[in-house]
Amino acid sequence: xxxxxxxxxxxxxxxxxxxxxxxxxxxxxxxxxxxxxxxxxxxxxxxxxxxxxxxxxxxxxxxxxxxxxxxxxxxxxxxxxxxxxxxxxxxxxxxxxxxxxxxxxxxxxxxxxxxxxxxxxxxxxxxxxxxxxxxxxxxxxxxxxxxxxxxxxxxxxxxxxxxxxxxxxxxxxxxxxxxxxxxxxxxxxxxxxxxxxxxxxxxxxxxxxxxxxxxxxxxxxxxxxxxxxxxxxxxxxxxxxxxxxxxxxxxxxxxxxxxxxxxxxxxxxxxxxxxxxxxxx
Amino acid sequence: xxxxxxxxxxxxxxxxxxxxxxxxxxxxxxxxxxxxxxxxxxxxxxxxxxxxxxxxxxxxxxxxxxxxxxxxxxxxxxxxxxxxxxxxxxxxxxxxxxxxxxxxxxxxxxxxxxxxxxxxxxxxxxxxxxxxxxxxxxxxxxxxxxxxxxxxxxxxxxxxxxxxxxxxxxxxxxxxxxxx
Numbered sequence: 001x002x003x004x005x006x007x008x009x010x011x012x013x014x015x016x017x018x019x020x021x022x023x024x025x026x027x028x029x030x031x032x033x034x035x036x037x038x039x040x041x042x043x044x045x046x047x048x049x050x051x052x053x054x055x056x057x058x059x060x061x062x063x064x065x066x067x068x069x070x071x072x073x074x075x076x077x078x079x080x081x082x083x084x085x086x087x088x089x090x091x092x093x094x095x096x097x098x099x100x101x102x103x104x105x106x107x108x109x110x111x112x113x114x115x116x117x118x119x120x121x122x123x124x125x126x127x128x129x130x131x132x133x134x135x136x137x138x139x140x141x142x143x144x145x146x147x148x149x150x151x152x153x154x155x156x157x158x159x160x161x162x163x164x165x166x167x168x169x170x171x172x173x174x175x176x177x178x179x180x181x182x183x184x185x186x187x188x189x190x191x192x193x194x195x196x197x198x199x200x201x202x203x204x205x206x207x208x209x210x211x212x213x214x215x216x217x218x219x220x221x222x223x224x225x226x227x228x229x230x231x232x233x234x235x236x237x238x239x240x241x242x243x244x245x246x247x248x249x250x251x252x253x254x255x256x257x258x259x260x261x262x263x264x265x266x267x268x269x270x271x272x273x274x275x276x277x278x279x280x281x
Numbered sequence: 282x283x284x285x286x287x288x289x290x291x292x293x294x295x296x297x298x299x300x301x302x303x304x305x306x307x308x309x310x311x312x313x314x315x316x317x318x319x320x321x322x323x324x325x326x327x328x329x330x331x332x333x334x335x336x337x338x339x340x341x342x343x344x345x346x347x348x349x350x351x352x353x354x355x356x357x358x359x360x361x362x363x364x365x366x367x368x369x370x371x372x373x374x375x376x377x378x379x380x381x382x383x384x385x386x387x388x389x390x391x392x393x394x395x396x397x398x399x400x401x402x403x404x405x406x407x408x409x410x411x412x413x414x415x416x417x418x419x420x421x422x423x424x425x426x427x428x429x430x431x432x433x434x435x436x437x438x439x440x441x442x443x444x445x446x447x448x449x450x451x452x453x454x455x456x457x458x459x460x461x
Contacts, residue, residue, distance in 0.1 A: 018321070052383075059365030060308070062384050064322040065414030069385040086389050090363040090371065090382040102381040105358065106396060123318040127308030160376055251370045 001242065002100075002154045004261045005112070006039045006145040007225045008268040013139055015120050021066040024122050028058075028067070029075025029083075031141060032116055037080035039143040039266075040114060045081050049111035049148075050103040053084040054095030056220040056249070057119045057128050057139075062089070067122070084116055093189065093221045094158065094247045096144065097255015101158045109152035117142040117221040133250055135192040138217035142225045146259070155181075156257040166252025171202035174246055177256050178207055185209050186244035186256075187227035190218050221247050232267040239263040285423040285430050285453045287438065289446035290416070291407050295343075296336045297445075304333040304410065307366050319412065327411040331445070334368045337407050340444060342374040344403075344419070347440035349379075352401065355427045360389045361403040364413070390422065399425040419446055426453075 010031075017027035032053060040048070061067040069087050076083035091098035096115050103113050118141045121128045130136045148154070157177070161169045178186060188199050190213040199208060209227045216226055224245050231237045240260055248254035310316060332340055348359070356379070363382035375382065383389045390402040402422045406415025419441070423430065430453055438448055 018318075021322075060412070061322065063364045063366070063414065064324075064412050066322040070388070073385075073388070085392060087384040088363045088382055089365045089384075090375075098381070101378070105378070106393075106398065123321065124314050125308045125318055126311040126315050158376075160370065160373065166370075251367065253370075 001149060002257065002259045003147040003149075004144070004228075004259055004265050005147055006143065006266040006268070007229055008035060008039045008143045008266065008270075009140055009222060009226055009229060010035055010270040011138065011140040012120055015122050015124070015139070018122050018124070021061070021068070022071060024061070025067050025071035026075045028118070028120070028122065029072040029077075030079055032072070032118065033076035033079025033083055035116060035141050035143045036076070036082055036084065036114060038268075039145050040080075040082050040112075043082070043112060043145070047112050048082055048114055049108040050106070051082060051084050051114040052099050052103075053087045053116040053118055054091070054099050054221060055087070055089045055118050056092045056095065057089070058122060059089040061122055062087070082114065084114070091253050092249030092251060093223070094249050094253040094255040096221050096224070097156065097158050097247055097257060098253070100156055100255070100257065104152070104154070104156065107148055107152070109148055110150045111148055113146050113148065115144045115146075117144070117225070119220040119222065134195075134218035135213060136217040138190075138219035138222075140219060140222060142222040144225060147262075154257065156255065158255045159253070161252030166250075166254075167198055167248060168202070169252070170248040170254040171198055173254065174244075174256060175202055178203070178244060181242070181244055181258055183207075183242040183244040183258050184238070186246055187224050188246065189248050190216060190223045190226075223247065226269075228261070229267045229269050232261070232265075233269070237261060239265075282456045283426055283428070283430060283453065285426050285434050286450065287419075287421040287434060287441070287448070288450035289419045289441055289448045291331050291340065291419060291445055292447040294331055294336060294340050294445040296332070296339065301333065304368070307334075307368050322412055324411070324414075328408050328416045330408045330410055331417055332407055332409055334409055337409055338369070338372045338375070340407065341405070342372045343444045344441065344446075345374040345380070347437055347444070348401065348403075348421070351433045351436045351440070352423075353427050353433060355399055355425075356401055357398045358393060358400040359403065360386055360393070360400065362386055362405050364405070390424070394424060
């Protein structure tokens, strides 16, 4: 099973470094580099066999050529010796799960995987500020450090919906997963109260972590990890207990994995840029 | 060490003669800031879009089916350009335990070469609107292909051209590995 060693979320509600693509690439890269450096301070470069940045929102800036990934990666490398090697927005909120699926095919057993989940409104599009599909958004960067088991095997499924009812299919798949899983609880994507009714319809509430949409908005792939940071801060997270990490996307892609949190796992929440409010469990 | 490369341009598609609705910009324009932001990423010159969102996925599905049909079993991995946003779900051909989409295909290819993987790297620049970068190019690099790669690539090219690609390059390189 995957062991989580660090979960760190930095809220970035405002983004101003967008006068030019080069300026945005530099600021984005520096931010990624700083977050990774903080999350991996005790690790060497050789400890990490897979290091990627995923996103839901940062798509058109790359497709238009306004942002160029080599410039972002180079800026990150100015701050850390462990910069992310690549980027994908194809799998939307489930990006971290699809990245783990890819890593499973090539990463070294026993090594660490670093995934940054970056959702920043770099061009301040109104579509991303608030949307009828998910309500208000929350912007920020999650940095996740996980350790692969020594045999390299871990439970994970990544799927695409077969119908127009992607969220329903996701809930049914999660219900089946939980029926066979030893996990204490699963997180769910943060959705407005009305939309979140679907969870009550399909899933047992006692095995779900709270829907924190009222507090954070929808934070895309970071919802998963904000759930566990909050669970740890509340003192309810037991070391070595199994939990089910999930994400589902608007287009009907989802990922489900059982994970454990190391006894010394760092849970860090920086509510506002520059703030130092951190909680460690 | 063997490697193969194919380069082509999307010149037409099976959708070319069909009348269809124009694709709205994605994300949609709503307030003043959106117009300012689109102005930042706008360009003075652009390639002629041959596809909208749905047609692009149709073409890519066809091309991936052709590649999977003719590549054989000796491929560990395929990587392909991640170009979002999307207005609809990606087709099933763009998923699977043999394919991953990344923004920087060249960087990923360097890493897979370092790891000694046998893989196909696909870089595509099929533009869907005049904001997107690209020249409608389709570039396939096959690292450590099987010995009969020429025949497999030739079979792929027949399919590629039926799908609308105009071939500009097809080559196989065989390099002797030095012994110390």
